[in-house]
Amino acid sequence: MTDDLKLAGLLDEAAAIQSDTVALRRTLHRRPEVGLQLPRTQQTILDAIGQLGLDVRTGSAVTSVVAVLDGARPGATVLLRGDMDALPLAEDSGVDFASEVDGAMHACGHDTHVAMLVSAARLLAARRGDIAGRVVFMFQPGEEGLHGARYMLDEGLLEQAADGAAPVSAAFALHISSEYPSGTINMRGGPTMAAGDRLEIVVSGKSGHASAPHRTLDPVPIACEIVQSLQTMVTRTVDVFDPAVITIARISAGTTHNIIPERVEMAGTMRTLSEENREALRGRVVRVVQGIAAAYGASAEVEVESGYPVTVNDPAAADFMGAVASELAGPDGLRALDDPIMGSEDFSYVLQRVKGAMGFLGACPPGMDPDQAPPNHSRQVVFDEDAMPLGVATYAGVALRHLDAGA
Numbered sequence: 001m002t003d004d005l006k007l008a009g010l011l012d013e014a015a016a017i018q019s020d021t022v023a024l025r026r027t028l029h030r031r032p033e034v035g036l037q038l039p040r041t042q043q044t045i046l047d048a049i050g051q052l053g054l055d056v057r058t059g060s061a062v063t064s065v066v067a068v069l070d071g072a073r074p075g076a077t078v079l080l081r082g083d084m085d086a087l088p089l090a091e092d093s094g095v096d097f098a099s100e101v102d103g104a105m106h107a108c109g110h111d112t113h114v115a116m117l118v119s120a121a122r123l124l125a126a127r128r129g130d131i132a133g134r135v136v137f138m139f140q141p142g143e144e145g146l147h148g149a150r151y152m153l154d155e156g157l158l159e160q161a162a163d164g165a166a167p168v169s170a171a172f173a174l175h176i177s178s179e180y181p182s183g184t185i186n187m188r189g190g191p192t193m194a195a196g197d198r199l200e201i202v203v204s205g206k207s208g209h210a211s212a213p214h215r216t217l218d219p220v221p222i223a224c225e226i227v228q229s230l231q232t233m234v235t236r237t238v239d240v241f242d243p244a245v246i247t248i249a250r251i252s253a254g255t256t257h258n259i260i261p262e263r264v265e266m267a268g269t270m271r272t273l274s275e276e277n278r279e280a281l282r283g284r285v286v287r288v289v290q291g292i293a294a295a296y297g298a299s300a301e302v303e304v305e306s307g308y309p310v311t312v313n314d315p316a317a318a319d320f321m322g323a324v325a326s327e328l329a330g331p332d333g334l335r336a337l338d339d340p341i342m343g344s345e346d347f348s349y350v351l352q353r354v355k356g357a358m359g360f361l362g363a364c365p366p367g368m369d370p371d372q373a374p375p376n377h378s379r380q381v382v383f384d385e386d387a388m389p390l391g392v393a394t395y396a397g398v399a400l401r402h403l404d405a406g407a
Helices: 002-005 010-016 018-032 038-047 110-126 149-152 158-161 221-238 276-293 314-327 347-353 385-405
Strands: 054-060 066-071 073-083 131-138 168-177 185-187 189-191 195-204 244-253 263-272 299-308 311-313 334-336 356-360
Touching: 002 010, 002 263, 002 314, 010 018, 010 110, 010 314, 010 385, 018 276, 018 385, 038 054, 038 066, 038 110, 054 158, 066 110, 073 110, 073 158, 073 221, 073 314, 073 347, 073 385, 110 334, 110 385, 131 158, 149 158, 149 314, 149 347, 158 263, 168 314, 168 347, 168 385, 185 314, 189 314, 189 356, 195 221, 195 244, 221 244, 221 263, 221 276, 244 276, 244 347, 263 276, 276 299, 311 314, 311 347, 311 356, 314 334, 314 356, 314 385, 347 356, 356 385
Parallel strands: 073 131, 073 168, 168 356, 185 334
Antiparallel strands: 054 066, 066 131, 185 356, 189 311, 195 263, 195 299, 244 263
């Protein structure tokens, strides 16, 4: 079967089941769950794919779902991923299907990812007789900082996916975004999203009356100098062509206006685009913080908690995914990302093990400027659901094209 025939009509087929895709998305959106244990979301997925004839397995440590579609003939194995979890936010989007769960909201669009992946499974199941190989659908909880992909890998995701078949030879994911024009796929090869590590710093001094600072060891100005010095350290030691970002986002100290506190607590994030830079900066952060504190006779504790690694799109896989998206959406539907995104993503764990790529589905609401639209992780974010058929077709298209090539 030719490539043209493989992808012919996919976008129309995705549009034909758009009402089902939207209905599933809105069901998930109304009842979001946060974290690694998402029993209601898991059951909704199981119900949605229950009649597709897939080999379905659920996780033990987390409420993941792995569904396998075996084609009519042996061949390669390709993995498609959709994350499931919401964020701890109170929704203020104004949509009529807003979250009904206090303090939880699908503000990053994972509800759309699940719905699009389920609909892609429907399209692929209908073409089972044309498929030589295996498609693995990875429904993953705990993407929002909880390492859900790593849990699934540790539970044998790739080994289960290849059970009795070829090893997974490619993995693809989509992430929706209100920051790109609706109906576009946006991507690049190489480092695409940053590693994200968490900084926890405690500066300890000596407390006392605010009217007599000379009788104390005030940790507040020491903390202020540390924040400024971390910024200088980045600009003076990091190559601008291998960038890094360090942000101290929380500073907490004291109880009232006239008491110098004994300690200052700070928390922040460190973002890097290479493992070499990441490791070097970890050591520099510790030296800067502890060195400044020691210079004043104070002490400092520094913890650098490892977050997600760099998300690296295999250049060939990114070109391949882009070609499928361009064929489906037309030449104007594929847009190159000139620069990496400094957010982090735990699909990076999968891409450390398997060649693949992540693309970004533009879904800016109609009539809004993508630069001005509320972004992902905002309480006001809204995604254009009319972009979802392209996401469904792209998921299905990369699987069909990859398996057709027998890679």
